Amino acid sequence: MALTSFNYRSARAEKARISISIGKTSLKLLDIAAVLLLIAGVCFVIIGVTIGWVLIGFAVIPAMISEWKNGELTILKADTKNESIDGLLEADILGLLPPTPSPYDIATLLGQVYGGQFFAVRFGVGTGFLQEIASKDTNDIEALWQEAFAVRKQVGGGLITAGMLVVALIKTHANNAMLLAHLQLDIDDLLQGITWQQHINDLIALTKLPRRTGGIGRDWSFGWTPLLTRFGQNISDGVAGGSLLTVKLESHMEALEHLVTSLSAKGQGNVALIGPDGVGKTTIIYALAEKLIDPKSDVPADLQFRQIFMLDASSLISAAPGRGELENLVVRILGEAYSAKNIIICLDNAQLFFEEGIGSVDLSNVLLPIIENGRMRMIFAMDEGRYLQISQRNSKLANAFNRIAVSSPSRAEVIAVLQDQLINIEFRQNVTYMYQALGEAYRLSERYIYDLAMPGRAVKLLEAAAGYAEGGLVTARSVQQAIEKTQDIKIGIASGDDERDKLLNLESLIHERMINQTRAVSVVSDALRRARAGVRNQDRPIGTFLFLGPTGVGKTELAKALAEVYFGGETNIIRLDMNEYVSNDDVSRLIADGATDSMSLTAQAMKQPFSVILLDEIEKAHPNVLTTLLQMLDEGILRDVKNREVSFRDAIIIATSNAGAERIREHIERGLDIEKFEDQLVNELIEGGQFKPEFLNRFDEIVMFRPLKKDELLQVVDLMIKKVNETLALQKVSVSVSPEAKAYLVDQGYDPRLGARPMRRVVQKAVENTVAKKMLSGEVEPGGVVEITLEQVQTLITSKAQADDIVAQSQQIDKA
Amino acid sequence: MVYYSLNGYNEDMFLVGILSWWYNEGWRQRYSLIISRLASVSDRFSIIILLSTLFAPYRQISAGGVKGAIGVQFRAFIDRLISRFVGLLVRLLMVIVGLIALIYQIIVGAIVLLFWPLIPIFPVVGLILFAIGWIPAWL
Numbered sequence: 025m026a027l028t029s030f031n032y033r034s035a036r037a038e039k040a041r042i043s044i045s046i047g048k049t050s051l052k053l054l055d056i057a058a059v060l061l062l063i064a065g066v067c068f069v070i071i072g073v074t075i076g077w078v079l080i081g082f083a084v085i086p087a088m089i090s091e092w093k094n095g096e097l098t099i100l101k102a103d104t105k106n107e108s109i110d111g112l113l114e115a116d117i118l119g120l121l122p123p124t125p126s127p128y129d130i131a132t133l134l135g136q137v138y139g140g141q142f143f144a145v146r147f148g149v150g151t152g153f154l155q156e157i158a159s160k161d162t163n164d165i166e167a168l169w170q171e172a173f174a175v176r177k178q179v180g181g182g183l184i185t186a187g188m189l190v191v192a193l194i195k196t197h198a199n200n201a202m203l204l205a206h207l208q209l210d211i212d213d214l215l216q217g218i219t220w221q222q223h224i225n226d227l228i229a230l231t232k233l234p235r236r237t238g239g240i241g242r243d244w245s246f247g248w249t250p251l252l253t254r255f256g257q258n259i260s261d262g263v264a265g266g267s268l269l270t271v272k273l274e275s276h277m278e279a280l281e282h283l284v285t286s287l288s289a290k291g292q293g294n295v296a297l298i299g300p301d302g303v304g305k306t307t308i309i310y311a312l313a314e315k316l317i318d319p320k321s322d323v324p325a326d327l328q329f330r331q332i333f334m335l336d337a338s339s340l341i342s343a344a345p346g347r348g349e350l351e352n353l354v355v356r357i358l359g360e361a362y363s364a365k366n367i368i369i370c371l372d373n374a375q376l377f378f379e380e381g382i383g384s385v386d387l388s389n390v391l392l393p394i395i396e397n398g399r400m401r402m403i404f405a406m407d408e409g410r411y412l413q414i415s416q417r418n419s420k421l422a423n424a425f426n427r428i429a430v431s432s433p434s435r436a437e438v439i440a441v442l443q444d445q446l447i448n449i450e451f452r453q454n455v456t457y458m459y460q461a462l463g464e465a466y467r468l469s470e471r472y473i474y475d476l477a478m479p480g481r482a483v484k485l486l487e488a489a490a491g492y493a494e495g496g497l498v499t500a501r502s503v504q505q506a507i508e509k510t511q512d513i514k515i516g517i518a519s520g521d522d523e524r525d526k527l528l529n530l531e532s533l534i535h536e537r538m539i540n541q542t543r544a545v546s547v548v549s550d551a552l553r554r555a556r557a558g559v560r561n562q563d564r565p566i567g568t569f570l571f572l573g574p575t576g577v578g579k580t581e582l583a584k585a586l587a588e589v590y591f592g593g594e595t596n597i598i599r600l601d602m603n604e605y606v607s608n609d610d611v612s613r614l615i616a617d618g619a620t621d622s623m624s625l626t627a628q629a630m631k632q633p634f635s636v637i638l639l640d641e642i643e644k645a646h647p648n649v650l651t652t653l654l655q656m657l658d659e660g661i662l663r664d665v666k667n668r669e670v671s672f673r674d675a676i677i678i679a680t681s682n683a684g685a686e687r688i689r690e691h692i693e694r695g696l697d698i699e700k701f702e703d704q705l706v707n708e709l710i711e712g713g714q715f716k717p718e719f720l721n722r723f724d725e726i727v728m729f730r731p732l733k734k735d736e737l738l739q740v741v742d743l744m745i746k747k748v749n750e751t752l753a754l755q756k757v758s759v760s761v762s763p764e765a766k767a768y769l770v771d772q773g774y775d776p777r778l779g780a781r782p783m784r785r786v787v788q789k790a791v792e793n794t795v796a797k798k799m800l801s802g803e804v805e806p807g808g809v810v811e812i813t814l815e816q817v818q819t820l821i822t823s824k825a826q827a828d829d830i831v832a833q834s835q836q837i838d839k840a
Numbered sequence: 841m842v843y844y845s846l847n848g849y850n851e852d853m854f855l856v857g858i859l860s861w862w863y864n865e866g867w868r869q870r871y872s873l874i875i876s877r878l879a880s881v882s883d884r885f886s887i888i889i890l891l892s893t894l895f896a897p898y899r900q901i902s903a904g905g906v907k908g909a910i911g912v913q914f915r916a917f918i919d920r921l922i923s924r925f926v927g928l929l930v931r932l933l934m935v936i937v938g939l940i941a942l943i944y945q946i947i948v949g950a951i952v953l954l955f956w957p958l959i960p961i962f963p964v965v966g967l968i969l970f971a972i973g974w975i976p977a978w979l
Binding site for chain 2: 033035038039042065069070072074075077078079080081082083084085087088089091092095096234236237238239240241242244245246247248319329
């Protein structure tokens with residue numbers, strides 16, 4: 025028979041239909057009927073009524089059917105002799121198939137079986153979606169079966185499950201990649217789904233098997249441990265009782281084997297598990313506990329049935345506050361563990377036992393001889409940094425440790441861990457997670473969560489995402505929302521109408537507070553639109569720009585305007601004056617840990633990844649500082665002093681420089697187009713040694729800012745007056761400046777070297793002072809307008825010299 | 841003539857299917873289940889562990905050799921001897937209870953396995969007993 029032909033009348037297909045006809049309710053009724061017939065029959069026989077024999081005899085019929093259903097029909101084994109589609113299909117699907125099914129029929133019945141429902145909920149691939157893409161032509165079924173066989177082979181054989189049919193149905197559709205992309209999936213994800221569902225089935229089957237852990241007399245040859253039981257947590261009991269979940273990871277197997285060897289009689293007796301928080305050190309310890317209490321595992325005889333007790337520093341310290349008392353207590357506990365002969369002591373966060381501080385105590389003097397002696401089995405878990413600190417302080421102690429490094433698992437393994445953890449999280453939070461949420465949790469936690477390693481950080485984010493579930497379903501969007509709310513960043517593609525409008529009109533919004541410099545405004549707006557439409561390179565910052573030009577032409581102002589218009593306010597700008605980073609030593613200040621310097625670049629970016637980063641006067645920074653920044657500009661990451669990867673991939677990085685300002689001014693004065701001069705200027709900056717080519721090449725755009733003309737300066741004055749009016753709005757007073765007065769302010773406030781910057785002081789002096797005097801003298805009342813004329817301004821700023829004084833003052837203030 | 845149920849299965853197949861499973865895979869599954877139960881009882885009463893540590897001190901409170909004067913060592917020896925004796929008694933008791941449970945499981949398992957092939961003919965036996973009107977004399 026052809027591999028892909030379907031025999032509706034095969035024995036296996038018949039059994040599958042019988043299985044479907046005996047549902048859960050029927051099964052219960054059969055059991056009840058068997059018991060009732062038996063009881064009634066026995067009663068009749070006892071009272072001498074022989075019909076009772078008939079009842080007893082017939083009681084076996086429902087009992088036999090029930091046995092058959094549970095023993096064979098529920099999970100029909102594959103027909104190995106007949107490798108056809110009806111020999112390999114899962115019973116619940118096979119039993120529902122019509123004699124000549126079409127792909128559409130398959131799509132429909134997938135919604136009725138658990139496997140199909142699993143894909144509908146976890147992947148969003150429901151019956152409606154499958155019916156849309158499935159053909160109603162029964163001749164197309166052959167291709168579907170062929171695809172199902174191919175998928176089965178790909179995932180390692182076994183029965184052809186509902187999941188495999190879902191994948192086969194999608195694969196037989198011509199535009200499957202596009203269809204799946206719409207659901208943020210690909211075929212590999214669906215293949216993962218088949219494995220995931222199978223894994224859940226295996227876990228369920230495992231819980232039905234009896235657990236063997238040595239039995240009632242297992243520990244009778246070992247000592248009592250009352251103190252340990254009081255101050256420690258028995259991990260082995262937790263694992264045996266099922267309250268602590270163990271996860272077996274390929275990346276942990278080597279560490280686990282190493283752990284067993286080190287703790288056995290052949291080893292040194294102690295182990296230091298070194299790895300960052302969240303990497304799974306505790307999980308390895310749980311896996312070890314499970315391995316040791318399993319009579320069937322291949323552990324050395326001297327380790328079998330050993331119990332792992334985890335000691336908690338804080339509970340020990342609270343029980344024995346005095347140093348002597350504490351040392352005494354620890355010695356008694358360890359003595360008890362040693363005497364008992366079946367205990368492995370585990371110190372999680374072991375550094376707390378080797379350093380003085382709040383919640384920690386240095387017990388090196390007590391523990392070192394025990395560790396060196398090697399007769400007491402001990403496990404110490406700590407992170408790399410703490411281990412190095414201990415090594416620095418007490419090399420003897422560090423040398424006594426038998427060190428095992430725990431490395432982060434791969435992406436596939438992290439997803440597998442998340443799938444296992446979901447069993448608990450979903451039960452606790454009463455939600456269901458979609459597969460897409462897992463991938464998103466991995467991606468986003470890798471980028472934005474710094475305190476933990478994988479898989480801990482992904483688990484943390486997934487748990488947080490439960491709070492953003494829609495209708496009990498946690499989707500990729502829920503995960504995005506969780507990270508957006510906790511980290512104050514924007515992840516998803518722009519969706520709200522407000523945001524879309526803002527993005528489309530970004531230039532005009534920025535120009536509400538900035539005059540001219542249209543090219544610069546345009547390049548940053550384009551970069552932001554690309555980012556929010558999801559079409560940019562995700563492994564770089566949103567945009568990297570170098571603004572060149574004289575002082576006071578709006579370079580810094582553009583960064584501030586962008587922060588205010590789009591990044592939620594001027595406070596969402598991380599501004600670094602690079603003239604504070606002029607020495608080689610300043611590199612460490614740039615990447616300092618947030619705990620020691622909260623204003624370092626990396627610390628601020630960790631807190632606020634979605635922001636504008638303004639590196640002012642970049643040309644003044646030390647060359648090594650610029651070299652440090654190269655990776656940030658290129659890949660959007662920078663490693664801090666703790667070697668944590670800090671992401672700048674959600675930031676716009678703007679560097680400003682006055683370098684070449686004179687040359688720009690010369691060109692403008694000669695009436696040349698500065699855009700044509702851009703390449704030449706960049707070459708001059710490189711040749712002049714002001715910037716290295718590899719630094720300038722890292723920027724997406726180098727934009728030149730030209731000095732403002734008089735008419736543009738008038739517009740700047742208008743903006744400044746508008747700002748004054750916004751401040752005065754609280755007092756219900758407004759100010760109006762005559763055109764002649766504005767022209768006078770421009771004349772007096774403009775400085776060719778400082779651009780429009782001093783004008784703010786001049787306007788402040790002329791306008792704000794006048795308004796203040798008028799308000800105090802009662803000349804203006806709420807609702808009134810203060811008219812400022814040329815004469816009034818001239819009275820306040822009588823000469824160019826006076827204006828220059830103000831300019832000089834403003835320069836000093838700026839410097840300060 | 842082939843009869844089909846409302847669910848579309850061949851009714852003859854029902855009888856053939858259940859009987860062929862009963863005398864092949866069903867019997868084997870029952871045997872495996874009995875063996876698994878015996879292993880479970882053995883584990884629950886720690887029979888193997890208790891036999892291998894029959895003379896070990898019961899819930900020992902000290903480890904390693906005791907140093908000191910001969911009197912102290914002698915007292916420690918006596919302590920351990922008593923502990924071993926207590927251990928022997930407790931363990932023997934538990935082994936006996938475990939063995940009884942094991943033997944019970946073996947007997948029940950053997951009966952089930954022996955009667956398994958006879959179960960399908962129970963309805964016929966019931967009808968015969970009804971027809972002849974037999975009632976046990978002791979009732």
